[in-house]
Amino acid sequence: METFLVVAGVILLIIVFMYNTLISKKNQVENIFAGLDAVLKKRYDLLPNLVASVKEYMVHERATLEKITELRSKALNGSLDSRETIALDKQLSSMLSNLMVAVENYPTLKANENFLHLQGTLNELEEQISAARRAYNQSVTDYNNAIEMFPTNFMASAMKLVRKEVFSIPSNERANVDVKNLFQK
Amino acid sequence: MKTNLASLLDYYYESMYPELKALEEKRQSIVATLKKAAFILLVIATILFLFLTKNAILIPLNALMVSGMGAFLIFMFIYRHESAGYGSLFKDQVIEKIIHFLDASLIYDKTGSMSEHEYQQSELFLESYDRFSGHDLISGKIEGVDVRFCDLHVEKKVRTKNNNEEWHDIFTGLFFMADFNKTFHSKVVVLPDVAERSLGVLGSWMQGMNVQRGELIKLDHVEFEKLFVVYGSDQIESRYILSHAFMEKIVQFRTKIGKPLYLSFVDSKIFLALNYTKPLFEPILSRSLLEFNYIKDYFELLAMIVSIVNEFKLNEKLWSKR
Numbered sequence: 001m002e003t004f005l006v007v008a009g010v011i012l013l014i015i016v017f018m019y020n021t022l023i024s025k026k027n028q029v030e031n032i033f034a035g036l037d038a039v040l041k042k043r044y045d046l047l048p049n050l051v052a053s054v055k056e057y058m059v060h061e062r063a064t065l066e067k068i069t070e071l072r073s074k075a076l077n078g079s080l081d082s083r084e085t086i087a088l089d090k091q092l093s094s095m096l097s098n099l100m101v102a103v104e105n106y107p108t109l110k111a112n113e114n115f116l117h118l119q120g121t122l123n124e125l126e127e128q129i130s131a132a133r134r135a136y137n138q139s140v141t142d143y144n145n146a147i148e149m150f151p152t153n154f155m156a157s158a159m160k161l162v163r164k165e166v167f168s169i170p171s172n173e174r175a176n177v178d179v180k181n182l183f184q185k
Numbered sequence: 186m187k188t189n190l191a192s193l194l195d196y197y198y199e200s201m202y203p204e205l206k207a208l209e210e211k212r213q214s215i216v217a218t219l220k221k222a223a224f225i226l227l228v229i230a231t232i233l234f235l236f237l238t239k240n241a242i243l244i245p246l247n248a249l250m251v252s253g254m255g256a257f258l259i260f261m262f263i264y265r266h267e268s269a270g271y272g273s274l275f276k277d278q279v280i281e282k283i284i285h286f287l288d289a290s291l292i293y294d295k296t297g298s299m300s301e302h303e304y305q306q307s308e309l310f311l312e313s314y315d316r317f318s319g320h321d322l323i324s325g326k327i328e329g330v331d332v333r334f335c336d337l338h339v340e341k342k343v344r345t346k347n348n349n350e351e352w353h354d355i356f357t358g359l360f361f362m363a364d365f366n367k368t369f370h371s372k373v374v375v376l377p378d379v380a381e382r383s384l385g386v387l388g389s390w391m392q393g394m395n396v397q398r399g400e401l402i403k404l405d406h407v408e409f410e411k412l413f414v415v416y417g418s419d420q421i422e423s424r425y426i427l428s429h430a431f432m433e434k435i436v437q438f439r440t441k442i443g444k445p446l447y448l449s450f451v452d453s454k455i456f457l458a459l460n461y462t463k464p465l466f467e468p469i470l471s472r473s474l475l476e477f478n479y480i481k482d483y484f485e486l487l488a489m490i491v492s493i494v495n496e497f498k499l500n501e502k503l504w505s506k507r
Binding site for chain 2: 032035036039120123124127128130131132134135137138139142
């Protein structure tokens with residue numbers, strides 16, 4: 001009887017430990033996602049100013065600017081889940097980098113004080129977003145490992161935990177794209 | 186900032202050589218005095234040994250120890266006395282001149298040191314200490330970045346099994362502090378990775394258990410992860426500080442210097458500690474000052490320290506730091 005109690009106690013402890021590990025990893029993902037959301041929100045806040053300050057110069061980029069505005073309102077309107085946020089951020093990042101390349105054709109815009117300030121702020125925000133993406137990816141990897149590895153995978157399936165998606169960061173962003181340099185070419 | 190060896194060679198012959206010649210004479214006279222002292226002490230020690238054993242006052246082993254130790258202690262006293270003045274002149278005429286050659290705006294204080302507050306602020310070494318000493322403080326701006334560094338020695342008193350007191354080094358080597366190019370509020374500490382390298386997964390698990398240090402930050406740079414273990418108080422901000430490009434530079438620097446490297450980021454500052462087992466800016470009495478290679482070693486060491494600002498691009502500030 002005693003042996004049975006000891007074994008049952010050990011099993012219970014292992015179950016509690018696995019449960020807590022999974023929950024802490026899940027919460028870590030959510031916590032870092034909230035941090036990522038905060039920096040993305042900062043970027044959304046910056047976009048109307050950016051669009052307004054470049055609009056009068058960049059007559060040929062109207063489509064890009066409209067797309068950026070549309071993506072922004074999409075991001076702010078509905079309550080997006082993490083998968084949608086990731087997809088939206090990807091689209092917005094690519095739109096913004098298109099815009100930054102296009103700036104090259106507008107010398108007067110490049111000399112505009114207001115725009116220079118925005119460019120600096122955006123540069124810093126990109127660094128913060130990149131850091132938040134990397135932190136999110138690491139936490140998602142830890143979480144995914146935990147729900148797929150033995151023996152926590154049994155516990156995870158009982159808890160109905162599913163894999164989460166990581167951000168795929170374009171290779172040029174991995175090398176810390178320097179927006180400032182893009183402008184100074 | 187000049188780091189060119191050819192221009193140092195010109196500077197050495199034009200500005201340093203005449204004074205070094207006079208200093209070299211002093212060095213030779215010190216070496217001669219020390220040789221003379223060593224010879225006299227050896228003679229005295231031998232006489233004392235013979236006297237003690239002949240008169241059967243002590244057994245030969247004890248007599249040898251008494252006479253040998255006595256002579257050694259007296260020699261060390263003479264050595265210290267003679268070399269102290271030379272060391273000070275050497276610093277004025279070699280170290281200070283090399284520093285001014287590298288960057289004329291830097292201030293050199295041979296007796297100055299980084300403060301205990303700065304050492305503690307870095308959080309690089311959490312062990313309590315009993316003795317704190319530093320010298321050769323260099324401070325000023327390099328490429329517009331505030332820097333301070335010195336040769337630092339931090340020790341702890343321990344009791345051995347025989348109840349004897351012993352001094353153990355906590356840190357000895359170069360301690361460097363500079364303004365960092367990003368604004369941040371959390372703390373990040375980058376330490377040499379010993380546990381994971383020697384113990385693998387178990388080591389990694391142990392690193393995660395180090396509650397004193399904070400959260401373990403796993404980074405997405407394979408080489409960097411092999412060399413270092415990182416603790417921080419914020420997962421996102423730690424990665425904001427340790428960007429991919431920056432980790433790459435740290436790996437390159439670590440590979441170049443080939444010494445244990447400690448880094449921390451606190452209050453928008455970067456702290457760097459490099460373990461050296463020998464004093465950094467002290468002269469070697471046995472080497473001639475007129476040998477360029479000897480001077481070159483000090484130049485290369487100082488140039489390496491001064492180049493940290495450039496290597497880590499500490500002068501390239503982000504928007505919020507302008």
